[in-house]
Amino acid sequence: MGISRVLVTGGAGFIGSNLVDRLLAEGVDVDVVDNLVTGSLSNLSSARAQNTARFSFHKLDVCDVALEEFVGKKRPDVIMHLAAQIDVRSSKVDPYYDAKVNLLGSIRVLEAARKAGVTKVVYAASGGALYGDLAEVPTTEDCEFAPISPYGISKATVLQYLKLYRDLYDVEYTALAMANVYGPRQDPNGESAVISIFGSAMMKGDDVQIYGDGKQTRDFLYVDDAVDAFIKAMDLGGGLTINVGTSQETTVMELFDEMAMQIGYTKKPHFAPARAGEILRSALDIRRARDHLGWEPWTSLRNGLSSTIEWMRDS
Template sequence: MKQNILITGGAGFIGSNLADKLLELSHNVIVIDNLSSGSKKNLDKRIKFYKMDICDAKIVKVFAKENIDIVFHLAAQINVRDSVKDPIADAKTNILGSLNILENCRNFNVKKVIFSSSGGTIYGDAKIIPTSENSPEIPESPYGIAKLSVEKYLNYYFKSFGLNFVVLRLANVYGPRQNPKGEAGVVAIFTDKMLAKKEVVINGSGGQTRDYVFVDDVVLACKMAMESSKTGIFNVGTGVETDVNFIFSEIKKSTNSECKEIHGPENIGELQRSCLDFSKIKTTFSWQPKYDFKSGLAKTINWFKKKI
């Protein structure tokens, strides 16, 4: 059934890949994005685009006009370090901006909200790895605290107003269209720099691990969450830890780079290990990652090469 689907942050990396999939499924796609990190170049001409911040009170006009069925809420201040420097600015966007979206969802009878949360920050320094949704939620940054806050608000809106929701706690997403100028996308940063024959600096020892999930697998999880009648919180990851030194060596090989392995100071307070258990989403939605790191990386590097 054709639906009117709003993606906040839809001009960004994950949002624009999701928008393409929804168009392929013949849905009407509406995007709200302030273009702080996204780009209109990422958007198909069939998409209805509003340049707008999620904190803007005028968002009510979009909801009033577009008769929205489903909302994918991806728009956020995404820089963990910026959240540490200015937690008030982070909360204004990531908590108050999200509430602005949720209030409009409630007032205009949106059927479901799918929220992109952060599996990499929600659990903090987890004792059990891979980490399941039952693990303690101990975020160690204002960014992670804000994401967890929105999850709690979603539960409130569900219990109080019947607004259905799915929270997807994403691992470290990588793939085509990731912004190499950001702070979180190590795959994009290293690939961009090596192809440009620039120096790459690894923070700390490079032994710190993350769970890297390819963007097409994340888009598939979003699609399944939308089409399911289930409500709840689900990890989206691969269950595999990959360290930064391995990423460096793989990208170096794939790009034929001659750059040297240089290590800089470690980021203070950076988690040493993070990896998600995806058993719950596999059982509930029959989702599992189709791409291992090497196959996802090959597609990512090919995209960056074409962009040069």
């Protein structure tokens, strides 16, 4: 499709702002919607310094009915929907707020897309939270969803709405089930930002705390690779949920050791009880991404960590 304008919800966030930079580099006009609850305008400093005719920022909540009027005015070709409540623990403390942002906010985005005639919505789903602990690893998209947190349930339910809007209203979609994305601009105060949390503590010489025994695994994906999947999904993967990861399991202890080596951190980690609602193993099978998006990751964990640590030192 000929794509000239894209709306990015949550565009002031970690992944969203990196996506904005890539879209602008591709020559696409970009509008960002973000309520700045967790996002930051500093993440958009590069975009704002460029030609303002091709970029605009709007402080707006995706739950607000004003979003529909805004989308109708801008009429983007594609909506990249990344705005979300992403904290698993917060979803257990306040499941109502989690559902409001992740489910009702997504329905608002879909209604706005339907009314404005938007060609496609690309949705940032969550791989590990969707599949839970019952899945084989690496996990394929055919695995039955078994979320173990309100966050996982809200993200899984949005996939049903995406399919419904495609069937009823011809609003095309691709849902990208993301692995654990890391890289520059990730907030170390975020619940799922283990790499930023470890890096921040190590650089200060503080103790590093690991919840559980450190043998739990995650699929760590560098942000540039994740952004590339969003770019490819603008044209490809219609009607599909597609895993975006590395297919590789890395234990938390392996991650700790690699980061400690690169940073020069010599302390041992402190262990705390495992947190309820967190999965033990996670890695995503990415064969569908290869087949339907022509996508695969190219950044090794070692190289991605090196780039991330360099950014943390400079910021």
